[in-house]
Amino acid sequence: MSIFINGQKCAGCRKCVEVCPGNLIKIQNGKAVIKREKDCWGCTSCLKECKTGAISFFLGADMGGKGSVLSVDEAGDERKWTVTAPDGTEKTIVVNTKESNKY
Amino acid sequence: MSTGLNVETIKTDVLIIGGGTAGCYAAYVLGHSGKYDVLIAEKANIKRSGCLAAGVNAINAYITEGRVPMDYVDYAKNDAKGIVREDLLLSMSEGLNEVTKVLEDNGLVILKDENGKYVTRGNRNIKINGENIKPILAKMASGQSNVKVLNHINITDYIVQNNEIYGAVGFDVNEKKAYIIKAKTVLAATGGAAGLYRPNNPGFSRHKMWYPPFNTGAGYAMGIRAGAEMTTFEMRFIALRCKDTIAPTGTIAQGVKAKQMNGLGEIYETKYGVATCERVYGTTKENQEGRGPCYLKTDEITKEQEEELYKAYLNMAPSQTLKWLEGGQGPATQNVEIEGTEPYIVGGHTASGYWIDNNRATTVKGLYAAGDVAGGAPQKYVTGAIVEGKIAGQSIEHFLDEENKNDSDKYKISDKDFESEALKYIKKYNIFLENKESLITIEQAEETMQKIMDTYAGGIGSNYQYNETGLNLAKEKLEGLIDVVESLHAGDMDDLLQIYEIKERMTVCFSVIEHLKARKETRWHSFAENMNYPDESDDFNKYINSYSKDGKINVITRELVDAKHKLLFSFDDNNNVHFGGDV
């Protein structure tokens, strides 16, 4: 499991570089790249930090991954998580950051 | 120094190593009172570093209405079959509710009922939205004017002379720069150790583990090398987790009351006992005896419950929600498969770590420990780690007040001695940067260590079981790996970081092996499954402790400390530690 950074969307702002708990992202030619994709913990800190939506997250095949990606978008108190399948179909879940977990 | 690592020297009153849960809170406490300068040295960035990066699901340690702190002590003691420090657990439990309130005041969302009371989950938990708990703590720490934060600095060694600490040495994980930090007191708050054993997903997803793969046991290793006394490394922690994603199971088990079920559809949940170690053991046994795979039986939950689970997991372990959605089958249609993880050493869940007194002082003068790095008090969780950070912060302040009263010269080591001691460690960094490239890579060395531990020291591959012959072989093989690790080449600072991570894990492994050997009984199934001694023995109603001297690990035993007796350390003029207090 790891992250995928879309170079076209990346603005090179370094926010993800700063925040990764494993120091796994660097800037190369003005764009963020992951140094060692096998070393990603999957904490999604970088996704939450990125304001351009350049980073998404996927499960390796060894975890049952089939190529879908998870991305997140923040607006006010809401975090919109989207799972996009390889064929483009999307499923969205909105989590209100001011609401507690029910469980 | 030809590779030209720039060296910067910094002086501070208090050095906090690791700006995680305990470290941030200690800085907040010391900052709030404002008397002393505090420096946090953090290998990542305190905003999202350590255990709390993805968020947490609940406050797992809380004294709910009608309960008292001693109930929590009893719970933790029973779960660990008696091998706990009751004094530490009690002082921790007494502070749980207060720090929870402080977190809430600083923005943590806690679920309340119509009367404004916290909604509980079981007897000890309260429900929260813990996704942003780390940014909250980071802000509390860095918001204090006398707290300075150095992000992306990996600390590797303490500077200890004659059993007293004077500071630490580290390096920038990106830039070619080393740091010498001179400090009057040091707080170790580096968390526990992951990556000692071969993980559940050893391939592409090797870092999809429960415990942060970036907490590599630096605090334990530095303490071991400095001669600090350590306790209960043999009580390893193995988590019962959702298969593949290694996401927590408690949310499902407690939230929707799902039971553990084997491949034959039988509920095996209470067959093996309900202690944390027995839940893992039960699942391991069912698999070993051909009744796997094992599940949490969720296929009876409603669609609404399923939606809530999706959200709850997004707030702490998003990979699980992705897995459900990607696979097209959520928990309402498909039971959730579970498995045990590889063993971790983590003093917030079991009792492994520094042997500390009730003030959270270690046996090295001026060195304190809090959170997962500190031993004796299992079931700490996030609030317990925070209370320990608070107690340590207060003790450090008291220690500095006393030192100020007693003599004016707090830096008893001369600047010259300090510097030359520090430069020895920095020289080691340069050696790795200058080593020639070889066919053996950092990755190979790490995998070899993990394979040795897995095979001979009770990893997943050996169903967590081990015996003395195997442990001796593990030691021998790890010794053979030392030279390989020492000759690794660091092309840049990121390589250097990875090399030091392996080095500290190896140091921890050697201690774990000695502890596993020394407890000649099986008190905790799976956590310490000694095949030479498969039964529990009253002879081992005591702690196994150890300290290193001249490179050799010495194992000792100590009598149990109960809640009525608080252990307090004092140091004589020669800095020898004495155990006192009410013991």
Ligand SMILES: Cc1cc2nc3c(=O)[nH]c(=O)nc-3n(C[C@H](O)[C@H](O)[C@H](O)COP(=O)(O)OP(=O)(O)OC[C@H]3O[C@@H](n4cnc5c(N)ncnc54)[C@H](O)[C@@H]3O)c2cc1C
């Ligand atoms: C995935 C996960 C989920 C959890 N969920 C819950 C939950 O729902 N409820 C609950 O109550 N508890 C939960 N816990 C337990 C709780 O989070 C931990 O017990 C607690 O956060 C530990 O705090 P700590 O300060 O000891 O470690 P951490 O918070 O991990 O801090 C250690 C810090 O030290 C830094 N560091 C390490 N080595 C070095 C070095 N050499 N130099 C400089 N810095 C270094 C790390 O980067 C990190 O920032 C969970 C733990 C995990 C791992």
Ligand code: SF4
């Ligand atoms: S998901 Fe977490 S560990 Fe992985 S790259 Fe992003 S911040 Fe780093």
Ligand code: SF4
């Ligand atoms: S946070 Fe996003 S935009 Fe900024 S560097 Fe990272 S990927 Fe690029």
